Amino acid sequence: MKKLKTKKVTYTNPIFNNMTQEEITDYQEKLLKKQLKYVYRNSEFYRAKFKEIGIHPDEIRTLEDYYKLPVFLNKTIEREIQQQSIDKYDHPFGLHLCTSPDDIAFTGTTSGTSGNPTFTYTFTEEDLNFLNRYIAHMLDYGGINAGERLLFSHALGIYATSSILFGVRSHGVLPIDVDVRAGSQMILKYAQMTKPTAAMMTSSLTEHLIDKAPELIGMNVGDLGLQAIFTVGEIGIGIPEVKKKIEDAYGCRVYDYLGELGFSCDSDEYHGIHCVAPDLSLFPNDLIDPETKKPIEIYNGVIGELIITELNLKALPRIRYSSGDIVQVFTSECPGCGFKGKRIKFIGRSDDMLIIKGANVYPSAIKKVVSNFIPEVSGELRIVLDTPPPRVVPPLQVKIEYGADFDTHKLPELEARIKNELHTQVRVTPNIIWCPTGSLGKALTKTPIFEKNY
Ligand SMILES: [Zn+2]
The missing domain is CATH 3.40.50.12780 (ANL, N-terminal domain)
Structure with a gap:
């Protein structure tokens, strides 16, 4: 431009x-x-x-x-x-x-x-x-x-x-x-x-x-x-x-x-x-x-x-x-x-808002950090909750879609970089669960950020 x-x-x-x-x-x-x-x-x-x-x-x-x-x-x-x-x-x-x-x-x-x-x-x-x-x-x-x-x-x-x-x-x-x-x-x-x-x-x-x-x-x-x-x-x-x-x-x-x-x-x-x-x-x-x-x-x-x-x-x-x-x-x-x-x-x-080890954590802040890794990731993610929020027993479980053309052999290295950024910017070190592109789905209106298993 x-x-x-x-x-x-x-x-x-x-x-x-x-x-x-x-x-x-x-x-x-x-x-x-x-x-x-x-x-x-x-x-x-x-x-x-x-x-x-x-x-x-x-x-x-x-x-x-x-x-x-x-x-x-x-x-x-x-x-x-x-x-x-x-x-x-x-x-x-x-x-x-x-x-x-x-x-x-x-x-x-x-x-x-x-x-x-x-x-x-x-x-x-x-x-x-x-x-x-x-x-x-x-x-x-x-x-x-x-x-x-x-x-x-x-x-x-x-x-x-x-x-x-x-x-x-x-x-x-x-x-x-x-x-x-x-x-x-x-x-x-x-x-x-x-x-x-x-x-x-x-x-x-x-x-x-x-x-x-x-x-x-x-x-x-x-x-x-x-x-x-x-x-x-x-x-x-x-x-x-x-x-x-x-x-x-x-x-x-x-x-x-x-x-x-x-x-x-x-x-x-x-x-x-x-x-x-x-x-x-x-x-x-x-x-x-x-x-x-x-x-x-x-x-x-x-x-x-x-x-x-x-x-x-x-x-x-x-x-x-x-x-x-x-x-x-x-x-x-x-x-x-x-x-x-x-x-x-x-x-x-x-x-x-989630509370992890006494600190306030916002899902959109996590999403923002992860979005910085597009196209290595698709940008879609879900935070998995096993008990009702806001309190979460660490580690936080996060499902992330890797990008469509991403070589899955490189996932461990990508995971380390994402975790490092999340730790620096949001002060959270999650457990990442990798998912293929498109598997989490995208809603036409508002895509949910949580996967609630409770
Ligand atoms: Zn300005």
């Missing part, structure tokens, strides 16, 4: 670019105090929560005071208070709603694959206008300008990703929104006809289209003319092999983003999501230990469960919301672009 000098990521709101980290913290503290008073005044749920813990928002003077509060919300509680608001007020948004339901301009849910969908992404017009600037900033950073077209292929409609379309339009970019359920052929056909300069898709779809394009539209994805791809929602391009494969095939940069909270930089190497929105959320300064739920001090490289607190949203702001996502936070300057703010990398989900 074309070699450019890496462009530095800046904060979306330029006032932060000249602030020190301490000044940014002070700024967030002011926003937090205002927001806590707002939610206390306007939401039945948050008011009850403060009363339950015996604290009034006025008593929270610093961010440190705030980080000590218990978790207020998670998916389970969200579902409960949604049901209560249906029963009590005839709307599904939950008792934490801070405006009238009449003021809602957009609502978006997660897929609802595990239980009822949650209307987590519910915004007023003012909220949308506030959020749009972050998406516009990211497109601008990726070199996408007004007047250009963007292939948008996610599940459309009631799903959260649809809210991103407001930001795309606000930047003067025309979305070509093809619902992912239309299938690869339709997606590629629209791309061929409308000549977008950018695309927003999951990284698995982006990868899938590489193989499908020659057969379905008679051309390579590299000839579509894309100049930037933005992926969301998966570890995806955090795996170097995946990032390189996509960039080589499409001949353009691929960025990873986390809604409005941030995006990865224009660098050959992946340096995580750059947190560009300190005025939107306390993310990622608020981490808890996934087991004890106690706050964790932030330092370069720390790993913990992400707590979300939205500082400026009006309709359904999340306050001390436990996301279940385990992230690693970097406070050092980005080695790729020089961004001075915080960066994060996804490590896994708290519900997948």
Whole structure:
């Protein structure tokens, strides 16, 4: 691909670019105090929560005071208070709603694959206008300008990703929104006809289209003319092999983003999501230990469960919301672009966490290390559990598929290298069970990481 000098990521709101980290913290503290008073005044749920813990928002003077509060919300509680608001007020948004339901301009849910969908992404017009600037900033950073077209292929409609379309339009970019359920052929056909300069898709779809394009539209994805791809929602391009494969095939940069909270930089190497929105959320300064739920001090490289607190949203702001996502936070300057703010990398989900000899181990971290050995391995693996997690009696049993063309005589040597990397990076020395390519199977939706034998 074309070699450019890496462009530095800046904060979306330029006032932060000249602030020190301490000044940014002070700024967030002011926003937090205002927001806590707002939610206390306007939401039945948050008011009850403060009363339950015996604290009034006025008593929270610093961010440190705030980080000590218990978790207020998670998916389970969200579902409960949604049901209560249906029963009590005839709307599904939950008792934490801070405006009238009449003021809602957009609502978006997660897929609802595990239980009822949650209307987590519910915004007023003012909220949308506030959020749009972050998406516009990211497109601008990726070199996408007004007047250009963007292939948008996610599940459309009631799903959260649809809210991103407001930001795309606000930047003067025309979305070509093809619902992912239309299938690869339709997606590629629209791309061929409308000549977008950018695309927003999951990284698995982006990868899938590489193989499908020659057969379905008679051309390579590299000839579509894309100049930037933005992926969301998966570890995806955090795996170097995946990032390189996509960039080589499409001949353009691929960025990873986390809604409005941030995006990865224009660098050959992946340096995580750059947190560009300190005025939107306390993310990622608020981490808890996934087991004890106690706050964790932030330092370069720390790993913990992400707590979300939205500082400026009006309709359904999340306050001390436990996301279940385990992230690693970097406070050092980005080695790729020089961004001075915080960066994060996804490590896994708290519900997948294993505890081996007292240490927290995340399956996705194991998968990431093993993926670095593609094509010697296929990338598919299963962690075999004989007893219910999280505690595992060592050694951890891991089934790994060797690559299709791999000479099995060399397995002992490959095994030693993989074990060495897992020991260095994840601090686990597993027992590897080798399997032929394709024998573990790959699900079309979400491939399981565990093989449960209990
Ligand atoms: Zn960077």
